[in-house]
Amino acid sequence: MAGSKQEVAVAAARGGSTASKPKASAKVAIPQLEWNQVRPAPVILVSGTETFLAERAIRQLRDLLKAEDPSLEVADIDAASYAPGELLSIASPSLFAEPRLIRIAAVEKCSDALIEDAIAYLGYPADDTYVVLRHGGGVRGKKLLEAVRAASGVAIEIVCTELKRDSDKHEFASAEFRAAGKRVSPGAVRALVSAFSDDLAELSAACAQLASDSADEITEVTVQRYYAGRVETNAFAVADSALAGNYGESLGLLRHALASGADPVPIVAAFAMKLRTMAKVLGTRGGSGQLAGQLGMAPWQIDRARRDLSGWTGEGLGRSIQVLAETDESVKGAGRDPVFALERMISIVSARGTL
Known part of the structure; x- marks a missing residue:
């Protein structure tokens, strides 16, 4: 029966997961702040993979300290080539204080000498x-x-994790315009994030350029005028819309996308990634953080899949996964008209598997 096939399709997409739950992290005794909350402290740990932030x-910390005292001295140390005693030597009081x-x-490439000296420094941080x-x-450097994370009253941590969710990137871009005192439409923000989603530094630079060059509200038309070559359709935009x-x-x-030279295979792959993630999450209970280890997914992926599942049924999802498999075969040579296969898949997915 069709229903049983759809159940099999969903079950196959879900797969089995033997991933164990993530271990609880060590207790952190110091404040953990976001990148835009940086403030002075004797020791500031700036952690995370997002280099730009x-x-x-x-x-921003340097500018803040400079504003408080223009005589601020700035010194740089390379953790990988650190020499014993270097930190203590630089931190020792100067003649003019x-x-x-x-x-x-x-610090992820630090020498053993830095680990020893920095831990010792936590006990006796220098004034000013x-x-x-x-x-x-x-x-x-673990x-x-x-x-550092146990050094209460001495250290703070600035956590700079990668902005993976579109909503985070939208908020980042909106904040850039707010800081510049410019109004921006939601459509303009979406267009910018779509054009520069892979590079936060480029996204920030684009926001800065538009803010400096535009007198009125920044709209999607403004973005198209400046970055027409970058505002391109990608496979995930097609999948998200469907x-x-x-x-x-x-x-x-x-x-x-096809007129711009996009290949049908990656478009199908984008649909596959989305639908299989939805199948894994369908019917689950509990918080995304709790389920992350069980499903072998990041919490933000679970949250996104749950949003995508709005309006869907298990039967419709199973039907769509079946059509996805047929379309995958077609675009890889089994069918005579891959474009027709793609359009058929989109019509069924857009109807949430009810056609």
């Missing part, structure tokens, strides 16, 4: 001295990170 946070900012880069430890991720039930829009996006 980390660099901006460190730059100027405040100091010591920036230690690439601010030490920034930039750790970009990985296990190297002992130092644990010591999953939301927007048949006309998704069909238009598909035809624009």
Whole structure:
């Protein structure tokens, strides 16, 4: 029966997961702040994989300290080539007692000497001295990170994690315009994020350019005028529109993508990723953080799949996964008209599997 096939399709897409739950992280005794909440402290750990946000946070800290005292001295240390005693030497009081900012880069590549000296420094931080430890991720330096995170009253942590969700990138872009005192339409923000979703630095630069060049409200038309070559349709834009039930829009996006030279295979792959993730999440209970280890997914992926599942049924999802498999075969050579196969898949997915 068709119903049983659809149940099999959903079950196959879900697959089995033997992933264990993530271990609880060590207790953190210091404040953990976002990149735009940076403030002075004797020791500031700037952690996370998002280099652009980390660099901006460190730059904002420097500007803040400079504004408080223009005589601020800035010193840089490379953690990978650190020499024993270097931190203590730079942090020692000077003749004129100027405040100091010591920036230690690439702590994820640090020498054993830095680990020892920095842990010792936590017990006796120098007056009017601010030490920034930039750790970009990985296990190297774990002992130092644990010591910093336990140094209550001495250290703070600025967490700069990668902005993966579209909503986070939208908020980032909107905040850039607010900081510049400019009004921006939601459509303009969506267009910018679509054009520069892979590079936060480029997204920030684009926001800055539009803010400086535009006197009135920044709209989607403004973005198109400046970045027409970058505002392109991608496979996930087609899939997102179809999953939301927007048949006309998704069909238009598909035809624009194909006219721009997009290959049908990655478009099908984008649908496959979305539908299989939805199948894994369908019917689950509990918070996304709790389910992440069980399903082998990031919490934000679970949250996104749950939003995508709005209006869907298990039967409709199973039907769509069946059509997806047929379309995959067609675009890879089994069918005579891959474009027709894509359009058929979009019509069924847009109807949430009810056609």
